[in-house]
Amino acid sequence: xxxxxxxxxxxxxxxxxxxxxxxxxxxxxxxxxxxxxxxxxxxxxxxxxxxxxxxxxxxxxxxxxxxxxxxxxxxxxxxxxxxxxxxxxxxxxxxxxxxxxxxxxxxxxxxxxxxxxxxxxxxxxxxxxxxxxxxxxxxxxxxxxxxxxxxxxxxxxxxxxxxxxxxxxxxxxxxxxxxxxxxxxxxxxxxxxxxxxxxxxxxxxxxxxxxxxxxxxxxxxxxxxxxxxxxxxxxxxxxxxx
Numbered sequence: 001x002x003x004x005x006x007x008x009x010x011x012x013x014x015x016x017x018x019x020x021x022x023x024x025x026x027x028x029x030x031x032x033x034x035x036x037x038x039x040x041x042x043x044x045x046x047x048x049x050x051x052x053x054x055x056x057x058x059x060x061x062x063x064x065x066x067x068x069x070x071x072x073x074x075x076x077x078x079x080x081x082x083x084x085x086x087x088x089x090x091x092x093x094x095x096x097x098x099x100x101x102x103x104x105x106x107x108x109x110x111x112x113x114x115x116x117x118x119x120x121x122x123x124x125x126x127x128x129x130x131x132x133x134x135x136x137x138x139x140x141x142x143x144x145x146x147x148x149x150x151x152x153x154x155x156x157x158x159x160x161x162x163x164x165x166x167x168x169x170x171x172x173x174x175x176x177x178x179x180x181x182x183x184x185x186x187x188x189x190x191x192x193x194x195x196x197x198x199x200x201x202x203x204x205x206x207x208x209x210x211x212x213x214x215x216x217x218x219x220x221x222x223x224x225x226x227x228x229x230x231x232x233x234x235x236x237x238x239x240x241x242x
Contacts (some may be wrong), residue, residue, distance in 0.1 A: 019089050020064060024049060028057040029066050032079035039076050065089075115213045123203050123211050127191060128153050134193040137163035139227055141182075141190040144170035146203055167230060180234045190223065198223045 009030060016026035031046050032038060038046070044054040058077045061067035066085050070076045117123050131138060131153045138157060140147070147154075147168050154174045157164055164177035169184040187202040189211070198220050201211030214220070 019086060021066065022057070022060065024053060024057045025060045025064070025066070028054060029061055029079055032061075032067060032077060033082075037070055037076040037078045039074060043077075113214065114216065114219070117199075117201075117211045117213055118209065119207045120203060120205070120209050123199075123201070123209055124149060126199060126211070126213060127189075130191060130193045130197060130199060131157060134162055136194050137165070138194075139165045139167075139190075139192040139224075141167040141185065141227060141230070142188070142203070143184050143186060144168050144172065146187075146189060147172060165231075167227070167234075180231055182230065182234055190227065192220065192224060192227065195224060196220065 009027075012030060013023060013026040016029060017023060021029060027047055027049070028043055031043055035042070035046060040051060040055040040058055043049075043058065044051040047054065049057070058067060061079075062069060062077070065088055066080050067077045068080060070078050117126050127150055131150065134157060138154075140154075147166065151172070151174055154164060154166075154177065158174060158176040161176075164174060165180070166172055166174065166177050167180045167182045169182060171181075172179055187204045187209070189203045190198070190200045192198050197213070197215045199211050199213045200223060202209050203211065
């Protein structure tokens, strides 16, 4: 009997695809977990895909280390444990990463240009990369809801004794950071690292989010001055309330 594809199944398939499986391979891999050792014919019946595609997916899973063939009169396939499969993939990618870092040609750094980055996922990746590379100081302006998504990275900066200044609408749990409470800017964000690079724009709108990234000296200076002025206004407001 063919199984219906639930939302949970779709999410699992999406994550498995990120580990190098095709959509059909991920579907068959999940079925092996649910049903145990199975033939291609049985997998075809349970998933609703053709027998030829079922065997193709099983062969693909075997080649990628996600399944193995069991010994016996009938050829059956069993899944490799998810933790083992993922760890093997991560180990392999880590080794390839080290090779690429060591052997890739040196990147020509274009500090004078501007780069447009789109979608929450890509923007967050860029933000985290900027924070990981920071060596002296980081200035951040964003609302608490967005800030929470990068607090683990900020905490690592604090442990490295990197200066952290945050402009946000609520308190933050990041230790050793200087916090300035400002109005909620909703999706607006701004980040400066080491007085050398700026990322500014909108985050939190899914694929519609857009940010500008640059190391252009004049642009960085303008953004620094703007953030310094905002900090001065916040400090004056605090003094006035006292």
